[in-house]
Amino acid sequence: MPEPVLRIQALSKNFGGLKAVREVCLDLHLSELHAVIGPNGAGKSTLINVISGELHPSGGSIRYEGREIAGFPADRIARLGIVRSYQKVNVFPWFTALENCRLAAQSRLKSSMRFFRPARKYAEVNDAAERALALTGLAPRAGSFASALSHGEQRQLEIAMTVATSPRVLLLDEPLAGMGAEESLQLLALISRLSADHAILLVEHDMDAVFSVARVLTVMVNGRVLESGPPEVVRRSHAVQEAYLGKEEPAP
Amino acid sequence: MHSYRLPVKLFLLLSLAALILFPSVSSKFYLQLFSKIMILAILAMSLDLLAGFTGLISLGHAAFFGLGAYTLLLMSPEYAAASLWLSLPAAMTVAALAALVIGVLVLRSSGVYFIMVTLAFGQMFFYYVTGARRFGGSDGAYIYFKPDATLAGWAPIQLSNNLHFYYFVLALMVAVYLLLRIVIDSPFGHVICGIRVNENRMRSLGFPTFRYKLVAFMIAGALAGLAGYLDAAQYGFVSPELFGWRESGIVLMMVILGGMGTLYGPILGAFALALLQEFFADHTKHWLLPMGLFIILAVLVLPRGISGVLERLVVWGWNLGARRA
Numbered sequence: 001m002p003e004p005v006l007r008i009q010a011l012s013k014n015f016g017g018l019k020a021v022r023e024v025c026l027d028l029h030l031s032e033l034h035a036v037i038g039p040n041g042a043g044k045s046t047l048i049n050v051i052s053g054e055l056h057p058s059g060g061s062i063r064y065e066g067r068e069i070a071g072f073p074a075d076r077i078a079r080l081g082i083v084r085s086y087q088k089v090n091v092f093p094w095f096t097a098l099e100n101c102r103l104a105a106q107s108r109l110k111s112s113m114r115f116f117r118p119a120r121k122y123a124e125v126n127d128a129a130e131r132a133l134a135l136t137g138l139a140p141r142a143g144s145f146a147s148a149l150s151h152g153e154q155r156q157l158e159i160a161m162t163v164a165t166s167p168r169v170l171l172l173d174e175p176l177a178g179m180g181a182e183e184s185l186q187l188l189a190l191i192s193r194l195s196a197d198h199a200i201l202l203v204e205h206d207m208d209a210v211f212s213v214a215r216v217l218t219v220m221v222n223g224r225v226l227e228s229g230p231p232e233v234v235r236r237s238h239a240v241q242e243a244y245l246g247k248e249e250p251a252p
Numbered sequence: 253m254h255s256y257r258l259p260v261k262l263f264l265l266l267s268l269a270a271l272i273l274f275p276s277v278s279s280k281f282y283l284q285l286f287s288k289i290m291i292l293a294i295l296a297m298s299l300d301l302l303a304g305f306t307g308l309i310s311l312g313h314a315a316f317f318g319l320g321a322y323t324l325l326l327m328s329p330e331y332a333a334a335s336l337w338l339s340l341p342a343a344m345t346v347a348a349l350a351a352l353v354i355g356v357l358v359l360r361s362s363g364v365y366f367i368m369v370t371l372a373f374g375q376m377f378f379y380y381v382t383g384a385r386r387f388g389g390s391d392g393a394y395i396y397f398k399p400d401a402t403l404a405g406w407a408p409i410q411l412s413n414n415l416h417f418y419y420f421v422l423a424l425m426v427a428v429y430l431l432l433r434i435v436i437d438s439p440f441g442h443v444i445c446g447i448r449v450n451e452n453r454m455r456s457l458g459f460p461t462f463r464y465k466l467v468a469f470m471i472a473g474a475l476a477g478l479a480g481y482l483d484a485a486q487y488g489f490v491s492p493e494l495f496g497w498r499e500s501g502i503v504l505m506m507v508i509l510g511g512m513g514t515l516y517g518p519i520l521g522a523f524a525l526a527l528l529q530e531f532f533a534d535h536t537k538h539w540l541l542p543m544g545l546f547i548i549l550a551v552l553v554l555p556r557g558i559s560g561v562l563e564r565l566v567v568w569g570w571n572l573g574a575r576r577a
Contacts, residue, residue, distance in 0.1 A: 054452070075461070078458035092446060112439040119437060
């Protein structure tokens with residue numbers, strides 16, 4: 001087994017007395033789609049918030065390419081190559097789809113403290129933005145304002161923006177939330193494609209979707225990892241069936 | 253979407269032509285009034301960079317205006333003129349450095365707290381200068397000689413000449429507008445616009461947002477210092493009022509009335525507010541009452557300011573034209 005890109009060990013996050021994430025361990029490898037599932041309040045989103053630096057961990061370690069990054073500020077973690085998407089659509093409504101991606105790609109410039117040349121004339125930024133749009137299938141909508149896109153397209157744009165930053169690790173927080181069946185399938189296909197050359201941590205509610213695409217599954221309950229492994233193993237786990245899938249469901 | 257920009261551009265160019273020709277028909281009184289308004293327009297544009305583009309509503313922006321004015325006072329010898337070429341950059345530098353220090357402290361807060369902290373800083377300057385005897389205290393102080401624009405024996409303009417001063421201010425107003433337009437179009441400008449909409453998202457994309465807000469604060473401070481310097485140079489008089497929250501409030505009103513985040517809106521707002529004040533003051537000594545009513549009404553019926561009306565008119569005209577064609 002090669003070295004993991006991201007190794008999380010005994011990661012915890014407390015809010016006062018509430019232990020939202022308890023001693024979570026997981027490894028993320030390149031070209032691997034790792035899904036985290038669990039009931040509401042299991043600490044999945046908190047886990048993403050802690051890895052991405054938006055929340056300060058209460059304990060534990062996050063190693064990225066062999067380097068400790070726990071406690072780094074969010075912008076620094078993003079520049080290192082760990083970029084997240086949001087459960088709530090979080091695009092810039094009055095920018096076009098292309099401008100949204102361009103802004104994201106601009107974060108890869110050494111610095112955006114550039115005051116005179118128009119932003120649209122930076123070729124490397126444009127290229128990255130257009131690549132991200134093409135990859136996510138949004139190229140025909142490049143000139144549309146983000147606010148004019150459908151919900152599904154906004155979700156695609158959300159992912160296109162993360163891709164435009166040329167990340168190594170993608171943290172996707174419920175990317176399928178609120179999407180129709182057909183759109184969901186398309187987006188899952190996109191996520192599968194992206195997993196070829198990224199390490200992806202996918203937090204998702206939709207069980208069928210997760211079982212169909214993930215290489216590794218981690219089940220969280222009450223902030224703790226209940227089970228982790230390939231989907232077939234997790235599906236057969238008694239602990240998971242009792243805690244999450246429901247007792248009645250017979251093992252396939 | 254970009255098509256409506258053309259008529260607005262045309263309108264702005266026509267207005268500029270009018271301002272260039274204005275001195276040939278104007279009395280001395282209006283020449284001075286318009287110079288004063290254009291100085292306020294520079295101040296309003298600098299605040300728009302913060303309020304309209306970065307999303308930082310400052311109620312202490314006059315602090316930098318005052319600093320620019322008092323820098324000219326301190327650099328003017330009592331019986332001679334200060335050099336324009338030294339004192340003007342100095343005023344902007346002082347204001348920018350003050351913005352750096354204040355910015356580091358206030359930019360950690362946001363929303364209502366940011367408004368309160370900037371207000372407090374402005375008032376701190378106000379009370380300090382009011383109590384400082386050597387700056388003239390609460391009475392203010394006179395600058396007896398206009399800054400001297402002589403450079404190596406060559407004097408392109410005489411600031412003591414009203415007409416020269418008018419064109420000098422007009423040129424600076426246009427320069428500030430063009431400069432800010434370029435900055436807003438640059439990568440830096442896109443970052444601050446992103447921060448206004450969603451600072452968290454900008455951070456999670458990899459932008460250290462604090463730094464960008466700080467630089468925006470410094471640019472705005474330096475330009476406000478420029479405006480303050482011009483104000484002191486025009487009247488040859490400075491007073492603590494320049495720092496006060498009243499001044500900050502009036503400029504913010506100009507920005508809101510003109511239309512936040514448009515850059516040309518604040519110029520229109522400065523002209524509208526100042527000319528209206530002049531008009532009401534001519535007709536009644538209770539001019540503050542109609543003025544206040546007007547502003548309430550304007551905010552109620554023109555949520556996007558004068559520039560919003562202008563842009564809607566253009567869109568409307570466009571549609572009308574399209575229907576005929």
